[in-house]
Structure formats: structure tokens, C-alpha cells
Amino acid sequence: SIPLRHGAHRIGNRTDSDMAHWRDYGLGQFIHWGLYAIPGGFWHGQPVNGAAEWIRSSKKVDPKEYDALISQFNPVKYDPVAWALMAKNMGTKYVTFTTKHHDGFCLWPSKYSDFTIMQSPWKKDIIKPFVEAYNKQGIDVYLYFSIMDWHNPDWRYELKTKSDSVAFDRFKEFTKNQLTELLTLYPTTKGLWFDGTWDKSWKASGAFSDELEQYLKKLRPGLVIGSRLRADEKGNRHLDANGRLMGDYHQVWERKIPETIAEVKGYDWECVMTVPENQWGYNARWSGHVKSSSEIIEMLANCVSKGGNFVLNFGPKGDGSFREEEIRLAKEIGNWMAVNGEAIYAAGQSDFRKEDWGYYTKSKTSGKTYMVVFNTPVTNMLKVNIPKNQKIASQKLLGSKQVLPLEHIEGRMHYIRLPGGVRQQPAVIELQLISDDQKKELDVPKT
Numbered sequence: 001s002i003p004l005r006h007g008a009h010r011i012g013n014r015t016d017s018d019m020a021h022w023r024d025y026g027l028g029q030f031i032h033w034g035l036y037a038i039p040g041g042f043w044h045g046q047p048v049n050g051a052a053e054w055i056r057s058s059k060k061v062d063p064k065e066y067d068a069l070i071s072q073f074n075p076v077k078y079d080p081v082a083w084a085l086m087a088k089n090m091g092t093k094y095v096t097f098t099t100k101h102h103d104g105f106c107l108w109p110s111k112y113s114d115f116t117i118m119q120s121p122w123k124k125d126i127i128k129p130f131v132e133a134y135n136k137q138g139i140d141v142y143l144y145f146s147i148m149d150w151h152n153p154d155w156r157y158e159l160k161t162k163s164d165s166v167a168f169d170r171f172k173e174f175t176k177n178q179l180t181e182l183l184t185l186y187p188t189t190k191g192l193w194f195d196g197t198w199d200k201s202w203k204a205s206g207a208f209s210d211e212l213e214q215y216l217k218k219l220r221p222g223l224v225i226g227s228r229l230r231a232d233e234k235g236n237r238h239l240d241a242n243g244r245l246m247g248d249y250h251q252v253w254e255r256k257i258p259e260t261i262a263e264v265k266g267y268d269w270e271c272v273m274t275v276p277e278n279q280w281g282y283n284a285r286w287s288g289h290v291k292s293s294s295e296i297i298e299m300l301a302n303c304v305s306k307g308g309n310f311v312l313n314f315g316p317k318g319d320g321s322f323r324e325e326e327i328r329l330a331k332e333i334g335n336w337m338a339v340n341g342e343a344i345y346a347a348g349q350s351d352f353r354k355e356d357w358g359y360y361t362k363s364k365t366s367g368k369t370y371m372v373v374f375n376t377p378v379t380n381m382l383k384v385n386i387p388k389n390q391k392i393a394s395q396k397l398l399g400s401k402q403v404l405p406l407e408h409i410e411g412r413m414h415y416i417r418l419p420g421g422v423r424q425q426p427a428v429i430e431l432q433l434i435s436d437d438q439k440k441e442l443d444v445p446k447t
């Protein structure tokens with residue numbers, strides 16, 4: 001392998017309890033909120049193409065005019081307690097919240113910037129009450145931080161000249177200072193979610209990104225940081241020059257889910273997903289396909305069946321309220337999680353072969369296997385191929401506990417019959433398995 005000073009420092013996944021806790025989340029919430037929520041994808045009354053949180057970079061927008069939005073940021077409907085309750089009722093176990101997006105606007109009172117919540121009419125820290133409210137609901141908080149900062153004059157896309165490097169050195173110091181602030185002001189933060197690290201300037205800063213990660217983990221032992229922060233000294237990201245993951249989990253699954261378990265490559269991973277096709281910040285016009293709760297639950301089950309977490313994004317409006325579609329989705333998902341959560345929480349890949357009707361998950365606590373059924377066959381007969389030397393001791397519908405008929409076909413092939421009727425949301429069947437020899441024991445009449 002290639003000798004690397006700033007490549008991966010660990011081979012294989014983390015084995016500590018903080019990471020085990022991260023693996024068990026199942027369902028998370030992402031929140032994108034900032035100045036971009038005020039225009040909500042429109043500028044001078046016209047819709048602007050692209051993601052709403054990227055509107056400052058549109059040719060139609062004068063960056064100075066965008067930055068002046070700070071004088072309008074006064075979210076009178078911001079209610080972090082209500083936000084946390086909505087997340088709790090949805091079944092959320094962790095939340096990732098934008099402290100600073102690419103536009104550089106800081107939702108916390110940063111001493112290192114003049115473009116923060118303190119220079120807005122709101123004049124109060126947004127993050128602190130948010131962290132407190134979510135933690136109170138038992139939801140862990142992760143902080144999103146964009147390295148790329150369009151507002152900071154020392155930001156560089158590329159280091160072409162000596163003066164670029166001098167400016168970018170100042171920028172790196174500024175970045176380290178802001179991250180220190182975040183971990184100091186909000187000590188219960190469980191992890192940092194980095195973005196805006198794809199440009200050449202950052203790819204040329206592999207050593208710094210490595211030292212920064214080590215510094216942050218020293219400041220907060222156990223901190224969870226994905227593979228989007230680092231570059232190695234050759235400019236590789238996510239995987240170093242030896243093909244080893246840099247970071248605690250694979251952070252490439254943005255608006256996409258691995259097709260096969262092979263694509264997971266054995267890494268820890270999460271998928272972050274938008275409700276509309278590609279809007280993270282509030283957009284007044286959700287054009288294109290908007291996902292239903294069933295679609296979202298299918299994505300959630302899909303991710304868990306492949307050993308990952310699923311994180312759904314919400315984009316509150318400029319005034320701090322949520323749009324109706326998001327409120328309804330949170331409720332519908334929460335209703336399903338209330339009945340079927342054991343198939344999602346502390347669950348992961350099962351040892352069953354995937355079938356067309358949906359996804360298998362396996363609980364790490366109950367040891368039970370779950371069938372999350374999306375595509376009910378016209379026959380209502382679900383094919384189940386039982387792994388070697390295992391037998392199904394019981395098969396029940398979650399919620400109703402109704403025992404379902406099990407029919408042996410041949411060899412390891414069985415059918416489980418789902419009760420008929422139209423379902424609005426996926427059904428979950430709980431399988432209690434026992435090993436063959438255990439079964440023989442059970443079959444032997446007690447002497």
C-alpha cells in the first residue's frame with residue numbers, strides 16, 4: 001500500500017459504544033434552515049431554478065442583496081420545543097441541524113463572524129434552545145457545518161497564488177475557531193456533519209483536514225464524523241489512496257440508496273433524503289415529485305435492511321413554521337413507527353435472501369426477523385426462503401399479533417399468507433426463528 005500520513009487511521013469500522021449507539025438510530029431528521037428560507041426559491045417574484053438553499057449562487061441574484069436578507073431574519077414562529085415534539089412523534093432518534101450553510105450565515109452567536117443571528121433582528125442564539133429541546137425529547141443532536149463559506153472573503157475555491165494560500169490559511173483558522181465554538185457552546189453535540197468540501201482548495205488541505213478531525217475528536221471524544229470532512233494528502237476524498245474509508249461512516253448516500261448490499265462495502269452508512277426531488281431549504285414551490293409517507297417508509301426499511309440509517313430532511317419557512325406537507329408526513333411516519341418501530345430501531349441486515357415483496361430486517365435486541373411488506377403479490381402469498389438450519393417458530397402481523405398461515409413449499413421455500421384487504425402503509429410480519437436442533441429439542445416429548 002501507498003505510505004500515507006493523512007489517510008485513514010483505522011482499518012474497519014469503529015467498535016466503541018458511541019458508534020454502536022449511532023448504528024441503532026434507524027430514523028433521523030435533517031433540518032435545513034437559514035436566510036434562504038426567506039426567499040424560498042423565489043427572487044423578485046420569479047421562481048429561481050435549483051435548490052432553494054443555493055439561491056445566492058444563482059446568476060439572477062446579487063450576493064449583496066442576498067446577504068441583506070439578514071435584516072429580515074426574525075422567525076417569530078420559531079418554537080424549538082414544538083419542533084422537537086414533532087420529531088419525537090415521528091419516531092426520530094437523531095437530528096442534524098444546519099448551523100452554517102454555504103451562504104455563511106451563522107445560526108449561533110459566533111465571535112468570528114459578523115454574519116450571524118446576533119446581527120439579525122432575532123438577536124438570540126437559535127442553536128442552544130434547539131439542542132436543549134431535542135435532547136429533552138431524548139433525541140441526539142448532530143450539527144451540520146459547511147466548510148465552504150461564500151460570505152467569508154478568505155474562502156477560496158482553488159489555491160492559485162501565494163496570496164490565495166495566505167487567505168486560505170486565515171480561513172482554516174476561522175473554520176477551526178468556529179467548530180471549537182460549536183463544540184464548546186453545545187457540549188451534548190454527538191457529531192458533526194460536514195459539507196462543502198469538494199473544491200480544490202480543500203482537496204489541497206488534506207493534512208489540515210486530518211489534524212482538524214483529530215483536534216475535534218480530542219475536544220469531544222466519541223464524536224461521530226462522516227467521510228465528507230477529510231481529504232488525504234493526495235486529494236482523495238471519502239476513500240484514501242489505499243481505498244480505505246476516512247471517517248466514521250460512508251457519507252456519500254445523499255438522495256440515493258445503495259442498490260445492493262455489496263455497494264455498502266461493509267461500511268457504516270446513512271442516507272440523507274429530501275421530500276421533494278432536490279430541495280433542502282424551504283422552497284415555496286415544490287415542483288416535480290413529492291414523496292408520500294409510504295415511499296419514505298420504504299426507503300427507511302430499505303436502508304435498515306442494508307445496515308444503514310435513514311435521515312429525512314425538513315425545510316422550515318423563514319418564520320420558523322413548517323409547511324403542511326411536512327407536518328402531515330411526520331405524523332403519518334410516526335403512526336407507522338409507533339406500531340412497527342421494533343423492525344427499525346436497533347435493527348439491521350438479516351440473513352434472509354431479499355424477496356420482491358419488500359425488505360427483511362433483523363433486530364439486534366429481540367433477535368427477531370421482520371418482513372416489511374410493500375409489494376403485496378396478487379396471491380397475497382409471500383415467498384420466504386428460510387436460511388440453513390433455521391426454522392420459523394412463529395409468524396405474526398405486528399400490531400394485531402395475528403398469526404399468519406405458513407405453508408411449506410419444498411426445501412427451504414415457504415409461503416406466508418398475508419390477510420387480504422387494501423393497506424395504506426406497509427405491513428410488518430415478525431418472524432420468531434429457532435435453529436433446527438433447538439426445534440428437535442422442542443419436538444422431543446418431555447420424559
Ligand SMILES: Cc1ccc([C@@H]2N[C@@H](C)[C@@H](O)[C@H]2O)cc1
Binds near residue numbers: 196272
Ligand atoms: C451539488 C450539491 C452540493 C451541495 C449540496 C448540499 N448538500 C445537502 C446536504 C444540502 O445541504 C445541499 O445544499 C447538494 C448538492
